[in-house]
Amino acid sequence: MSDGAADEQVVMAVDDTRCIGGGQCELLAPDVFEVDDDTGIAAVTAPGLLDRVTALELLDRCPSGAISFAQPAP
């Protein structure tokens, strides 16, 4: 299945108007996302780099559709 792109890093973003604090991102990529204990909203912890395979799974799992690719990593 690997097409060689599995190691590619992408930059993630959270739309804070859509996020419902479902916590799937924090579970799947705790180094990249954190749900704020006060606001209940997820945020990307800098620099927000994630491998493409995990990122695609997360896009599917995020319950509110709040997560997207910000831009390809440099």
Place this chain on the structure above:
Amino acid sequence: MSTGAGNGAALAPRSPDVTSSSVYADGVPYDRFAEMRATPGLVWHPYGEDGFWAVTRHEEIRLVSRQPEIYSSAVGHTNLWDLEADALEARRSLIDTDAPDHTRLRRLVARAFTPKNIRRWEHTVRSITGQLLDEFIDAGEGDWVESVAAPLPIRVILTLLGVPVEDSAYLVELSNHLVEGTTDRPTLAADAYGNTTDPRLLPFNSPASHALFTYGEQLGDQRRAEPQDDLVTMLVQAADDGDRLRPEEYRNLFHILVFAGNETTRTAITHGVMALADHPEQWQRVLDDRSLVEPAVEEILRWSTPVLHMRRTTTGPTELAGTAIEGGQKVVMWYASGNRDEAVFDDPTAFDVGRVDNPHQAFGGGGPHLCLGAFLARLELIVLLQEMADRGLRLRRTGDAVRVPSNFVNGVLSVPMAVVA
């Protein structure tokens, strides 16, 4: 109103009628759901004077769940049956809202249920579970629901909320009456628990909801006076903040947390342990290899599907599985069917604790209404299996399960079990 049934869709019901509550007293009508899954497009199912589109395949449950703009939770009701407008407003909770109300309400409680914050409760869950299991083992036999499956999740959710554990029996009693409210056989008098509200305006049409509201309001007043580090304190502080949580939203939120936090997990614990007793070779696999605890929990969730259906209502004309749907029509997702979909699960009627690819829909099909308590439920089930395994506990059924006659919850009222010596 004319329905979509004229456009060539298959007509239900054949026997048995999947909307009939009494059918579920004998079990989920899986064979009928299999027929509906095999029917191309969506099945139009008559119901009352109108009907609904039955969504029975995994893929379409996913699609409906993830498009809340098209499939609304705020219109009509999220159960099969409609509520009158005033009843819907009075009863509106996290479940019966769309964005932006849903987003606001969900965020108030979401942080308490993230995986990171739920893991902090593991010690508490383990201690409650161990105590209940030891009592059951000492007794040697008993009603599994009353002894373990009911007290375990209610004690856990009450601890999170900050409710005194001594009150758990009272809240289990209220919860049982609420379940009864989803059946054809409610037994409570309209004025039970001092209720003076028209039962129509209460969740599950039940005076027990009045009692739960009152309990939540009194506890909220106490926490307002003496704040603690718990969920109720957090909610009353949000309510006092102004526009974040209105008083009727507080009581409905308290109600849903107590009900959903105990009834559903109770169901999973009961069906799960029944399945392990009925398939001792599967439990032996877990005893021999503890790495199977987590996949076994996912299989228990798939197998038990504690919530059988949720409904959405279309906000405008759309199309699903090649079937045209008019605006304002009911679309009902049957999770119990999605969890047996042969297109997704290998050998779906087999209970397999080692199942590898298990994208079950026990917590819904994704989207913003994905079960809030999913990580808590998983923690409770994981700890239960670990503690059972640590004690080498094997169980057998000594009688039949008494099921809740409901098309909404896959509940079990009682099931006698005994410890295998």
